[in-house]
Amino acid sequence: MSVVTAAVDRSICSPLPVLGKDVTVPLVTGGEVTYAALDYAASAPALQRVWDDVAAYAPYYGSVHRGAGYLSQLSTDLFENSRKAVAEFLGCRPEDQVIFTRSTTDSLNLLAAAVPADCQVFVYETEHHASLLPWRDARVTYLNAPRTPAQAVETLERALAGRDPYGPALVCVTGASNVTGELWPVKELAAAAHAHGARIVLDAAQLAPHHPVDITELDVDWVAFSGHKLYAPFGSGVLAGRADWLQDAEPYLAGGGASRKVARRTDGGVDVEWHSTAARHEAGSPNVIGVYSIASACKALTEAGFDRLVAREQQLVTRVREGLAEVPQVKVLSLFGDDAPRVGVISFVVEGWNSSHFAAALSAEYGIGVRDGLFCAHPLVRTLLGSDPQDPGECGAPEAEPGERSLNAIRVSFGAGTPDEHIERFVRAVKELVSEGARWKYRTEDGRCVPDRGTTQV
Numbered sequence: 001m002s003v004v005t006a007a008v009d010r011s012i013c014s015p016l017p018v019l020g021k022d023v024t025v026p027l028v029t030g031g032e033v034t035y036a037a038l039d040y041a042a043s044a045p046a047l048q049r050v051w052d053d054v055a056a057y058a059p060y061y062g063s064v065h066r067g068a069g070y071l072s073q074l075s076t077d078l079f080e081n082s083r084k085a086v087a088e089f090l091g092c093r094p095e096d097q098v099i100f101t102r103s104t105t106d107s108l109n110l111l112a113a114a115v116p117a118d119c120q121v122f123v124y125e126t127e128h129h130a131s132l133l134p135w136r137d138a139r140v141t142y143l144n145a146p147r148t149p150a151q152a153v154e155t156l157e158r159a160l161a162g163r164d165p166y167g168p169a170l171v172c173v174t175g176a177s178n179v180t181g182e183l184w185p186v187k188e189l190a191a192a193a194h195a196h197g198a199r200i201v202l203d204a205a206q207l208a209p210h211h212p213v214d215i216t217e218l219d220v221d222w223v224a225f226s227g228h229k230l231y232a233p234f235g236s237g238v239l240a241g242r243a244d245w246l247q248d249a250e251p252y253l254a255g256g257g258a259s260r261k262v263a264r265r266t267d268g269g270v271d272v273e274w275h276s277t278a279a280r281h282e283a284g285s286p287n288v289i290g291v292y293s294i295a296s297a298c299k300a301l302t303e304a305g306f307d308r309l310v311a312r313e314q315q316l317v318t319r320v321r322e323g324l325a326e327v328p329q330v331k332v333l334s335l336f337g338d339d340a341p342r343v344g345v346i347s348f349v350v351e352g353w354n355s356s357h358f359a360a361a362l363s364a365e366y367g368i369g370v371r372d373g374l375f376c377a378h379p380l381v382r383t384l385l386g387s388d389p390q391d392p393g394e395c396g397a398p399e400a401e402p403g404e405r406s407l408n409a410i411r412v413s414f415g416a417g418t419p420d421e422h423i424e425r426f427v428r429a430v431k432e433l434v435s436e437g438a439r440w441k442y443r444t445e446d447g448r449c450v451p452d453r454g455t456t457q458v
Helices: 046-061 070-089 104-114 149-161 186-195 244-248 288-304 306-325 355-366 376-383 420-436
Strands: 024-026 032-034 098-100 121-123 139-143 169-174 200-203 220-225 236-240 259-264 270-274 330-332 345-350 371-373 409-413 442-446 448-451
Touching: 032 244, 032 442, 032 448, 046 070, 046 169, 046 288, 046 330, 070 098, 070 270, 070 288, 070 355, 098 104, 104 200, 104 220, 104 236, 104 244, 139 409, 149 169, 169 186, 186 371, 288 306, 288 355, 306 330, 306 345, 306 420, 345 355, 355 409, 355 420, 355 442, 355 448
Parallel strands: 121 139, 121 169, 169 200, 200 220
Antiparallel strands: 024 032, 098 236, 220 236, 259 270, 330 345, 345 409, 371 409, 442 448
């Protein structure tokens, strides 16, 4: 595969300290248990290191790029040094820009607003909605779900070979699926794009927390990711890469910070000179703490040793997959097959169970937090489930009652902060629920399956 990894150090590291590791939650059957957070693919818990860094800075918080006072200058230095830290984390080229956004979704919408007017965009139907949907003003070609990495490259090459050879083109692809966790052949896809005169943006929301991402090595044009999946809270994201389209585009938001010079005209209008740096698309008061938290997380993961983190996570992946394989009623979802490399994201369905019912029982009876639904990747999940694209079912809001078949799946996801015990509890809980059934009655409320508080144990 083309994901850049260092040679693995066989001394596996311990879980990184995260916030909430000792939080206890009540069980519907009585008593409390330490919460097992296994929904990292949605939002990973913040690293303790990140929280400590933010707490140490908080008393010195000040305006950024706005003030002459000491705290403002300190905050400005911290903000710009965070930009440098992210650039180093991503292996950015000297001419690349790092723009701070709200999330991966925001980053890709920013890029979508910056693509030339006649741009052709190629995107696989397997993408998360954050990278599937932003291209509303471009000519979009949706590519069918490939069943092997090689087929992914072949599909893209065929599509690019038939495009207008003189206009701009952009390929958007995930690095690791938010549904199956499978790694995509990013470097090979980048080579195919460039061979046909197209550019490529990498959605690294699920890849960056689990593997090194090097823009130069992968030879992608842009990378987008979110802080809240990278063990950093506060709602910040990153778009990093080539500057030209971004410099030529109108500012993503018009306002202070994006404007370099504003003057009234004699006819009563306003002339604006916009920045050509990253500030062009960072109008308004920036989320300094969110940006600093991303930089702190980047440093923490690098210092912990990504090779060791990857090696430990692969042990957890193996344990989950082996445990689920011991339950015949469980079907793990996959595009590329059982042998495909993957990160700590695994989705499955259980024969005879509504997915929301199963996830609710894991939470209420075992204190395990997972995700159920279509994971904001509706076309992909429906393809994996073999259902018609027009079948009903919404992300996180199944219509089926407990016990009925649903068109949704269950997703377990984990990472650098996951203790072995949480994985063991999850595997044990799956086996018990399948063999013995739920110990409580459940009902559907506002589209969610929840314990029926008016009943007792079944």
